Amino acid sequence: MSESSQPSPGILPHEEKLPPRLDLWIALVFFIAGVAILAVCLGMPTYREQQGEVYKAPGMVPGLYGCVIIALSLWLGTRAWRAGALDPAANPPRPPRVGYSNVRLALAAALCVAFAVGLVGRMPFWLAAAIFVLCFTALFEWQAGLPARERAKRLAAALAIGIGTGAAVSLVFERIFLVRLP
């Protein structure tokens, strides 16, 4: 299912190299984040007027992290620049990964956000879960040109999985594990 968990022999998914230009952008984002963290920390009180110790100042440790993030982002940026981040020849367009779909990704993300933000807390959890699972399964299993009978079968299966999930989650977690549901 997940291609991400199928690395080439000897290579873990995060071990593949990215084009230097992308690394330069990543460095820029982290640099801005580091500067923002440092700026917020510098604005935090030090409590010196209350004879507080400077090492206990609320902004000291996160400020230190901000400085380290700035330093690391500069290191990453310099490395990317030296690797030819500004040279078009060193940054050929990446070939699309076969079988990967950003449409599927966007649809999955939208459905998840709609469930977590739009449904949860506004109706009984079992119903929210059932609606979400039904919509998710039905939309991803939808195929143009399927015979009506097959489509009805898939919808019925999605409905059964949705209601089954809602009922099972409520029963198992609320009654057996005594966990509060949203």
Added chain:
Amino acid sequence: MFDSLAQFGIAFAGFMNPGTIFNVLWATLLGIVIGALPGLTATMGVALMTTLTFTMPHQQAILVLVCIYVGAIYGGSRSAILLNIPGTPASACSTLDGFPLARQGLAGRAMGISTSGSWLGTLFGTLCVATLTPVLADLALSFQSYEFFWIAVFGIVIAGTLSGGDALKGYLAGFFGLWVSTIGQEPHYNFQRFAFGSNDLAGGIGLLPALVGAFGVAEVLQAMRAPAAKAVSSKIDSVIPRLSDVFQYWRTILRSGAIGTFIGILPGLGEDTAAWSSYAAARRGSKEKEKFGKGSIEGLMAAETGESACVPGAIIPVLTLAVPGSAPAAVLMAAMMIHDLNPGPMLMVQTPEFFYQIVAMLVIADMSKLFFGLTLVRPLLWILLVPRERLMPIVFVLCTVGAFAITSRIFDIYVMLFFGLIGFILRELKFPMAPMILGLVLGDLLENNLVRALVLSDGSIVPFFTRPMCSVLAAITIFSILWSVPAAQNRIRSVFRRLRPA
């Protein structure tokens, strides 16, 4: 010695009742299923079950989590052998020889090797937990804030350096995790850091919702984006492990067990690194190098033993230093904290019985894994064929329940969503996740000990470098950072080459 054995016997006997055995069986089975299903990982399984078992008594809850962890790491090899898809990243190495064996009609034998290697690996690691933990805990009792500060920094740096890929991105992920851990009220003046007026942010970022997001939600998104896997049917012969395989490769088993446990002890590396390192070492030392990658029994045995020995290994630093050895161990540590078990050097002083219980839990989980390994083959094949379109929405519903369960805050569901997105983006940009998790987990340890040490030394940083253990940890940390700079690495190599006698 005899006192320790008696304590272990008491702990073991304490678990021998029908209710506990029932919990062991379902939790191990669930762990194997989670591990076997591509897209679901051990970390996610442990994170989800942490939130769902927190109303249980602490021994039962931790036992369930240990069973899930042990089962999931083993379960990943099932899909690796039968489908050529690693169920968890840890079992990616098992596809190299497991799947070729299955294609040769030896799927049953491959699963037998996987079962025996995994069982022996966990047993070896558990023996190390039983023997090394008291020694390390004694040593850790002499540590002060200076040493704990360095242990936290060492953890982040070593996880970044050794977890594969770009070390620099590992450090960035680690410090990002450390920064996230500072969000919310700080301990000295109750000042709300990075809350921007939000009461929810002032309460801090919950570790478990963040972990459920980074591992659960991110994996749902990745699975839905990737192409669907095609199942490859394999004929299954006998799955009963052959004793001859175990005796023939006893050196490989011992070597892989030792490597797996050692990598487990190092902060944040985890089972995938253990499997690859054990595999590489077995290949170097093998008389049948040419068979590796084409269905080598020795290769599969090494990978399985290494990754399974890493599980108990990763628990050793949790019990002694409150530093997790892998991502699932980080969640296990969080679960111990939720149950007021105070992992770290004081654990052996305050609740020594819990140490013996952990050893007993690992043995019980290992035996349960062996039982399912011998019996559960065909039902698991059916589960492996569940389409992701039906599985992933259920996983997301469970993630939502898991994120909400501990504090009953809707805000935690938003935290889960946010970290799901961050986790997905960081993975796409080739950031290793282990350092970020370590940063989140070790944030409090690092901050508290840094501040305490500076107050004790009146602002002097000299003790951070002159105390014996500090100087060792500082040297290793600085060496690790230098090692990730190519120019410095070349210089170090040339120095070593010059020092080597001709």
